[in-house]
Amino acid sequence: MSGFVAELMVFVGFFTSDAYTTTFRVIVVLLAAVGVILTPIYLLSMLREIFYGSENKELTSHEALIDAEPREVFIIACLLIPIIGIGLYPKGMTQIYDAKTLELTTRMRTSVPSLNQVAQKAEKIQLVSLNPTQAPLID
Numbered sequence: 394m395s396g397f398v399a400e401l402m403v404f405v406g407f408f409t410s411d412a413y414t415t416t417f418r419v420i421v422v423l424l425a426a427v428g429v430i431l432t433p434i435y436l437l438s439m440l441r442e443i444f445y446g447s448e449n450k451e452l453t454s455h456e457a458l459i460d461a462e463p464r465e466v467f468i469i470a471c472l473l474i475p476i477i478g479i480g481l482y483p484k485g486m487t488q489i490y491d492a493k494t495l496e497l498t499t500r501m502r503t504s505v506p507s508l509n510q511v512a513q514k515a516e517k518i519q520l521v522s523l524n525p526t527q528a529p530l531i532d
Contacts, residue, residue: 400429 408422452458479486
C-alpha cells in the first residue's frame with residue numbers, strides 16, 4: 394500500500410509542477426501510469442508460469458545443474474568488486490567531482506550577495522534618501 398502512495402505522490406508532484414508544459418506532463422504521467430499498471434501484470438503472470446507452469450523436460454533430465462559458469466562468475470565479479478570498493482571507500486569517486494563542486498560553490502558565493510551585504514546596501518540607501526527637512530521632529 395505504501396508503494397502505491399509513493400507512486401501517487403510522484404504523479405501528483407510531477408503533474409502539478411510548473412517546470413514543464415502541460416502537454417508534456419500529461420504524456421509523462423500517462424506513460425508512467427501505463428508502466429505502473431503493466432508491471433504487476435507481467436510480474437504476476439511470470440510468477441504464475443514459474444510456479445504453476447508446465448515442467449521443462451530438458452532441465453529435469455539433467456542430474457546436476459550448474460548455477461553459474463565461469464563466464465557469469467567473471468561478469469558478476471567485474472560488477473561486484475567496484476560496487477564493494479566504492480561502498481567501502483567512496484572518497485575515491487567523490488574526488489572526481491569535488492573540485493568542480495567547490496568551484497561552482499565559490500562562483501555562486503561570489504555572484505550572489507549575502508544577507509549582510511544586502512542589509513548594508515539597504516542601510517546606505519535609507520541614509521542617502523533621508524532628507525533633513527523630511528526628518529521627523531523629536532520633542
